[in-house]
Amino acid sequence: xxxxxxxxxxxxxxxxxxxxxxxxxxxxxxxxxxxxxxxxxxxxxxxxxxxxxxxxxxxxxxxxxxxxxxxxxxxxxxxxxxxxxxxxxxxxxxxxxxxxxxxxxxxxxxxxxxxxxxxxxxxxxxxxxxxxxxxxxxxxxxxxxxxxxxxxxxxxxxxxxxxxxxxxxxxxxxxxxxxxxxxxxxxxxxxxxxxxxxxxxxxxxxxxxxxxxxxxxxxxxxxxxxxxxxxxxxxxxxxxxxxxxxxxxxxxxxxxxxxxxxxxxxxxxxxxxxxxxxxxxxxxxxxxxxxxxxxxxxxxxxxxxxxxxxxxxxxxxxxxxxxxxxxxxxxxxxxxxxxxxxxxxxxxxxxxxxxxxxxxxxxxxxxxxxxxxxxxxxxxxxxxxxxxxxxxxxxxxxxxxxxxxxxxxxxxxxxxxxxxxxxxxxxxxxxxxxxxxxxxxxxxxxxxxxxxxxxxxxxxxxxxxxxxxxxxxxxxxxxxxxxxxxxxxxxxxxxxxxxxxxxxxxxxxxxxxxxxxxxxxxxxxxxxxxxxxxxxxxxxxxxxxxxxxxxxxxxxxxxxxxxxxxxxxxxxxxxxxxxxxxxxxxxxxxxxxxxxxxxxxxxxxxxxxxxxxxxxxxxxxxxxxxxxxxxxxxxxxxxxxxxxxxxxxxxxxxxxxxxxxxxxxxxxxxxxxxxxxxxxxxxxxxxxxxxxxxxxxxxxxxxxxxxxxxxxxxxxxxxxxxxxxxxxxxxxxxxxxxxxxxxxxxxxx
Amino acid sequence: xxxxxxxxxxxxxxxxxxxxxxxxxxxxxxxxxxxxxxxxxxxxxxxxxxxxxxxxxxxxxxxxxxxxxxxxxxxxxxxxxxxxxxxxxxxxxxxxxxxxxxxxxxxxxxxxxxxxxxxxxxxxxxxxxxxxxxxxxxxxxxxxxxxxxxxx
Numbered sequence: 001x002x003x004x005x006x007x008x009x010x011x012x013x014x015x016x017x018x019x020x021x022x023x024x025x026x027x028x029x030x031x032x033x034x035x036x037x038x039x040x041x042x043x044x045x046x047x048x049x050x051x052x053x054x055x056x057x058x059x060x061x062x063x064x065x066x067x068x069x070x071x072x073x074x075x076x077x078x079x080x081x082x083x084x085x086x087x088x089x090x091x092x093x094x095x096x097x098x099x100x101x102x103x104x105x106x107x108x109x110x111x112x113x114x115x116x117x118x119x120x121x122x123x124x125x126x127x128x129x130x131x132x133x134x135x136x137x138x139x140x141x142x143x144x145x146x147x148x149x150x151x152x153x154x155x156x157x158x159x160x161x162x163x164x165x166x167x168x169x170x171x172x173x174x175x176x177x178x179x180x181x182x183x184x185x186x187x188x189x190x191x192x193x194x195x196x197x198x199x200x201x202x203x204x205x206x207x208x209x210x211x212x213x214x215x216x217x218x219x220x221x222x223x224x225x226x227x228x229x230x231x232x233x234x235x236x237x238x239x240x241x242x243x244x245x246x247x248x249x250x251x252x253x254x255x256x257x258x259x260x261x262x263x264x265x266x267x268x269x270x271x272x273x274x275x276x277x278x279x280x281x282x283x284x285x286x287x288x289x290x291x292x293x294x295x296x297x298x299x300x301x302x303x304x305x306x307x308x309x310x311x312x313x314x315x316x317x318x319x320x321x322x323x324x325x326x327x328x329x330x331x332x333x334x335x336x337x338x339x340x341x342x343x344x345x346x347x348x349x350x351x352x353x354x355x356x357x358x359x360x361x362x363x364x365x366x367x368x369x370x371x372x373x374x375x376x377x378x379x380x381x382x383x384x385x386x387x388x389x390x391x392x393x394x395x396x397x398x399x400x401x402x403x404x405x406x407x408x409x410x411x412x413x414x415x416x417x418x419x420x421x422x423x424x425x426x427x428x429x430x431x432x433x434x435x436x437x438x439x440x441x442x443x444x445x446x447x448x449x450x451x452x453x454x455x456x457x458x459x460x461x462x463x464x465x466x467x468x469x470x471x472x473x474x475x476x477x478x479x480x481x482x483x484x485x486x487x488x489x490x491x492x493x494x495x496x497x498x499x500x501x502x503x504x505x506x507x508x509x510x511x512x513x514x515x516x517x518x519x520x521x522x523x524x525x526x527x528x529x530x531x532x533x534x535x536x537x538x539x540x541x542x543x544x545x546x547x548x549x550x551x552x553x554x555x556x557x558x559x560x561x562x563x564x565x566x567x568x569x570x571x572x573x574x575x576x577x578x579x580x581x582x583x584x585x586x587x588x589x590x591x592x593x594x595x596x597x598x599x600x601x602x603x604x605x606x607x608x609x610x611x612x613x614x615x616x617x618x619x620x621x622x623x624x625x626x627x628x629x630x631x632x633x634x635x636x637x638x639x640x641x642x643x644x645x646x647x648x649x650x651x652x653x654x655x656x657x658x659x660x661x662x663x664x665x666x667x668x669x670x671x672x673x674x675x676x677x678x679x680x681x682x683x684x685x686x687x688x689x690x691x692x693x694x695x696x697x698x699x700x701x702x703x704x705x706x707x708x709x710x711x712x713x714x715x716x717x718x719x720x721x722x723x724x725x726x727x728x729x730x731x732x733x734x735x736x737x738x739x740x741x742x743x744x745x746x747x748x749x
Numbered sequence: 750x751x752x753x754x755x756x757x758x759x760x761x762x763x764x765x766x767x768x769x770x771x772x773x774x775x776x777x778x779x780x781x782x783x784x785x786x787x788x789x790x791x792x793x794x795x796x797x798x799x800x801x802x803x804x805x806x807x808x809x810x811x812x813x814x815x816x817x818x819x820x821x822x823x824x825x826x827x828x829x830x831x832x833x834x835x836x837x838x839x840x841x842x843x844x845x846x847x848x849x850x851x852x853x854x855x856x857x858x859x860x861x862x863x864x865x866x867x868x869x870x871x872x873x874x875x876x877x878x879x880x881x882x883x884x885x886x887x888x889x890x891x892x893x894x895x896x897x898x899x900x901x
Contacts, residue, residue, distance in 0.1 A: 200843075205845075209848035210831055210839045211784070211825070211827075211830075212823065212852045221783075287779065288774050288777070289767065289769075289771065289778070290767070293767075378847075378883060379796060379849040379883045380786070380788075426848065427847060428848070428849025428850075460788065460791075652843065658889070659885035685794045691887075693877040693887050693890070694874035
């Protein structure tokens with residue numbers, strides 16, 4: 001067993017009388033593992049609830065309430081994080097009720113959905129929380145029964161003393177346990193004794209979802225709430241000049257038309273303060289349809305923006321961000337990137353003498369890859385409820401990063417943090433988009449001005465054309481080979497609008513003697529931000545396609561080439577080498593090789609592509625098999641191998657990987673947000689193509705590397721390598737290498 | 750504004766709204782039935798799928814004035830307590846990730862099985878293609894529809 005100091009410095013017992021005081025929109029909570037009727041019946045007889053810490057409450061009638069501390073956007077943390085607590089508590093999962101925790105940094109650390117970090121960063125704290133409460137229950141039982149603590153054991157929510165045959169449920173001992181001091185250190189379970197973690201548990205919100213219960217931000221409502229929508233400029237590079245709201249105000253149900261200013265001049269932005277337009281024209285009315293209609297009656301004049309420079313703070317560093325004037329177009333973006341790529345760039349990493357290696361090379365393979373802006377298109381458009389009064393700013397909505405939002409909101413409304421309350425609703429998707437809480441600030445400013453509780457609603461068009469997009473990128477990869485076709489030099493030079501994607505210390509850094517990574521950037525007035533595996537989603541697509549072509553050029557099997565390079569990085573790493581673990585990287589390649597039957601003769605004729613990547617602390621590899629039917633790719637089968645350490649909830653984890661595969665194929669084939677004269681050319685789901693049922697792979701086999709390494713995340717790591725596995729399979733099917741995303745269907749005709 | 754009497758999930762509801770108001774917003778804003786989701790407003794995503802006299806329709810394209818006597822079923826009324834075969838199959842396969850599109854997916858799937866109790870993969874693809882799942886749960890949706898087909 002492992003000893004662990006507890007993180008609770010003082011007692012936090014709280015005797016409360018009802019389970020339903022958590023302030024959630026839903027008055028009903030379901031038991032995680034039981035049928036709803038049983039759960040509701042169970043809750044009817046709740047008598048007393050004892051709080052052990054911020055994570056656990058136990059009722060006298062043996063219901064174990066576990067708080068889900070992080071926001072949920074489909075990554076399953078509302079189920080998987082409480083599983084960790086329940087494991088160390090040794091609870092009976094059937095008796096567990098999960099409730100979304102409020103945003104409260106006094107009780108929880110890192111209440112953030114992003115970077116695939118929820119499980120990784122809470123693992124220890126959640127284990128401690130469960131183990132502490134279990135210890136207190138055992139100590140209470142030992143005292144009550146007058147037996148040594150060591151002789152009190154637990155089994156699925158029951159305290160036992162074998163010698164005397166005594167046993168009680170946790171619920172029966174909860175009252176006495178609440179009198180026990182919080183232990184200063186606790187023993188954690190051996191992994192081999194795990195009963196909940198590593199075994200599949202159903203989504204705790206499954207029944208709420210299939211019965212349409214209100215859970216999402218857009219479902220949130222309060223009495224006398226008004227609806228607000230923003231009329232934003234029709235193009236990037238424009239701002240509001242003047243407006244005439246006479247007709248709009250005459251429309252039924254309309255209460256106000258006004259403008260709000262998001263940040264004051266010279267505001268020093270924090271990284272997640274990104275917003276597209278600083279001034280917003282707002283329509284407020286009684287219902288969504290009325291506001292949508294009134295918005296059409298606004299007469300607005302727009303004018304060009306002038307260039308501005310803002311100071312942006314990002315995790316301790318700061319930089320000036322330029323927003324240029326002008327109406328940009330996608331064609332012009334790619335022309336500019338090609339021009340800029342030919343010029344010198346910032347050196348990000350250099351090992352050996354890459355210039356000499358390329359000068360002396362017998363053969364150089366050089367390929368350029370590019371990808372467009374992407375819109376997140378979460379199924380639930382951006383929205384937020386806000387009620388701001390002089391003494392309080394209350395928000396309820398879908399957001400990934402309440403901690404960052406709270407600070408910015410407090411500053412903007414001139415209130416101490418204590419007066420800002422944020423309720424985290426379930427999110428209808430996030431993919432990075434909801435790390436940017438400008439829509440909360442907008443909602444708050446609208447509420448303050450309208451002196452009313454309001455819900456800000458983005459239409460789908462607003463959501464897509466007023467985005468915080470994945471940037472457009474390009475990168476040129478070069479490999480120097482000697483006369484024996486051995487790799488002697490590797491060079492990547494990448495750039496983008498407005499940021500470059502290059503992660504210079506990642507593989508194949510350390511695997512090649514002579515290595516150079518460079519980056520360059522071109523400013524833009526399109527707003528950009530995190531998108532599922534930021535930068536990695538492009539790097540993996542480009543680099544892993546390049547390695548496939550390189551392997552072919554070198555006359556090697558693509559998996560063999562990667563394994564040889566990884567072996568080199570392990571045996572004799574070149575330069576700084578602390579970014580990836582070559583063994584774990586090779587591990588997913590070996591697993592996918594085995595599971596896909598890569599070396600079997602009967603599979604040699606298949607159109608299959610392989611790719612692997614490491615990002616966000618986890619390793620992933622895919623093999624994709626496809627055929628071509630009527631010029632369109634049909635993905636017959638995908639084999640996925642993932643190493644994220646201990647897998648908390650295996651079936652839900654497989655679901656995440658399946659989803660990443662589908663999402664990766666969709667974005668690789670169809671994803672693109674293009675602009676013409678500053679206007680996004682796609683504004684709804686009938687013009688922005690998203691992968692649909694008939695385009696999804698027929699089968700996805702997900703395999704996890706089995707090890708006892710502390711768990712890491714899954715939301716992002718399986719996504720980036722999908723693009724290249726698809727491109728490499730399409731090459732086998734069509735004979736054409738694909739360098740430009742989206743691959744579309746024309747490329748494979 | 751005009752008054753309408755609607756039959757929804759076996760109950761009668763009265764609303765006083767603009768006749769052009771889509772059923773989506775009548776349900777969500779006026780009747781406090783937010784199970785039917787807004788996704789696009791142009792019948793491109795399927796999140797707002799409901800049943801009109803038993804057939805799947807997109808509520809964002811259904812003005813309240815056109816409903817008249819037809820029976821509306823929403824996700825809230827598909828079953829009394831989540832025990833419709835499609836809902837049970839969804840739970841069995843633990844389909845949902847974010848869950849936002851799933852009410853629409855379930856309403857489409859229930860409508861498909863009514864018309865075609867034993868759909869092939871191609872039948873499922875064809876019928877369900879109007880329902881987008883941005884999380885990419887399509888494989889589980891297909892598996893759940895097949896399970897529901899066996900049980901209904």
